[in-house]
Amino acid sequence: MVTCGLPYANGDLHVGHLRTYIGGDTFARALRKLGQSVAFVSGSDMHGTPIAVNAWREGVSPEEFALRHHERYQETFPRFDVAFDNYGHTRTETNVELTQEFVRTLDEEGYVYDEAIEVAWDPEEGQALPDRYVEGTCPYCGAHARGDECDEGCGRHLEPGEIEAPTSVITGNPAEYRTRNHKFFRLSEFQEYLGEFIDRLEGTDNARNQPREWIEGELKDWCITRDLDWGISYPGEEELILYVWVDAPIEYVASTKEYAESADSADSTGADADAEPFDWERAWQAEGELVHVIGRDIIQHHAVFWPAMLRGVGYNEPRAVLASGFVNLDGRAFSTSRNRAVWTDDYLEEGFDADLYRYYVISGAGFQQDTDFSWDRFAERVNSELVGTLGNFVYRSLLFAHRTYEGTPEAELSADVRERIERAIEEFEESVNDYSVRAIGRAPVELAGFGNEYIQQAEPWKLVDEEPERAAQVIRDCVQLVKAVCVLGAPVMPGMAETLWTQLGESGSVHDVPLDAALDAPPETFDAPTELFERIEDDRVTELNEQLQARIEEAAAEEETDTTGAGSDPESTESGDGEPAEAEAVADPGLEPIASDRIGFEEFQDLDLRVGRVERAQGIEGSDELVRLEVDIGVETRQIVAGIKQLHDVDSLPGSKVVIVANMERAELFGVESNGMVLAAGEEADLLTTHGNALPGTTVR
């Protein structure tokens, strides 16, 4: 069993999201190459508050809203050759039934109890307000905060009921608290089991180590119901809805079941072509091996909650969890809200093959490491490794073979080359056993690199006339290497492998042959090859960069003009692009020497200096000198953090006019975003201001 974390049906997919799915797909394909019977499943996560709220905002039903995204995902994955055996969603009958069955079992086994807790409530709408859908004032630092966390101030986690002056994020109505009955899962009973489980869990290090803090500490019982009308009901209690993190992982099982019940489960179980349908119960409850491929943000769910649930219902435990790192864009996080992203559609519309990005993202860094996407690096890697090394070796070999021999020359495979291919096969197997997705991805390019050295050093183009037998031998070896590259490359670059398989004159599908086929004799004849990959020229890269840049700026401009932009984005988990910017430098006591480097007027113009008026000022808890300011700069009000707390009476700051750097990089100081920089002179932090009546927003020159 290989599963991929469920994408949340709440927005478009960008290329960063794909890393997990491409990783899972590559791994599943590699397992099949080793002859294993594999089911590879996933599905869309349809429930939860963000979907309910966003649907409400759009004026459509949550079902319609989620289904729309689900259908998009379902179309997108195959276009990147992510070939799930089944891709379902959490609202299917299969999942609803299975979820209720799971929960019923847990209940019967005594793993669930009732407890009354306080929840925020919107009395006008008659609706509960889970966690984030409440905002108010942090009782610790006084900053504006979300219901579950003081996100702008001290960063503390808030328990329900703690926040002061709570209001609904959705309606703006003041919220009150009500006591409601909820269901709790006795996670604490699994403490000992999980402690042992985590030691034998395979996969990436982060998945095994990160949950240790919880497991080796004290596990709290887990509230598994919500006051929401969008989700799966608790069995027997219609008004109680299960928390999405209960039904989401169960979709792995449901999706497998759907696969088993579908017609195509019999014919695609890999090399062993016994036409038996996939047995989902055997896979989940008996001898199946379970591998979860996820993003590193949901490790706890897969290494704590989920294994406990599985244990509670008597299913197999996961054998491995592979938690991928994030993909950044030019060194900074993708930001969907700011349109700082390369969307999957963008990529495909540019006409790039899935193979290129698959190779790029799989082989660029270890699976659990964060990595970076940029068009420059993408083009660089495609051009040197895929065009220059792999494509070139394959093309020159096959072209030479076709021209001279009309196919594979008659000669025995040389011992050296056979050994080299055998080694590549062994290394491939080791990579799979080590869950090293990166090494699986690099295998074909490494072997092609050897091929290039080999053909270059042997110079068959010279040998054709001088030593025809030797020439035939060399080309025979090269064609074999091409075939091996094709077989080894099939998991990472399925499209490339299929094309190459055909070029080699092979029949059937490269995906159905086992790894050892790399050593089987290639067909005697084949046609002239075509080039597998196309070079990405520099001006194309420039163009791609410009397009991306223009879009980011456009989105930023829209955000600036959007003065009503008070509604906090519910899925803004991705917007925290923390560029570490220097805080205001504290000047030395004496006078600093005047900088000797002169700058031009143009360089000065790079600074966007504006007049602003402080609207609100508030010290930041835990910091000696930082103050959170809200500064009116005409077009908008900015939140800026300044290191002036010790030096001014914070309460007297509102009303002061100041000069700020408006195009300062955003920075995060003490967990608070600073969007600009207030100018002040010297140790005393003497604020710069204007002496006339320049209005907020006026440019300073």
Add this chain to the structure above:
RNA sequence: AGCGGGAUGGGAUAGUCAGGAGAUUCCGUGGGGCUCAUAACCCUGAGACCGGUGGUUCAAAUCCACCUCCCGCUACCA
């Protein structure tokens, strides 16, 4: 604060779990070669005391301790 992940030639990135040959690969860079091949390919040079300090060992990028700096996680967001 605690925990997790990182720090390796100019840039990127492997190796660390199972310590030992000249520390991997890609880009860039100096020199040379080839012309079968998509100005692709091959050979060769320069460039890293593997974040810091101390320790274990015949031997440390790798193990141990402490420290510095980045990124992330910390449960009723998904």
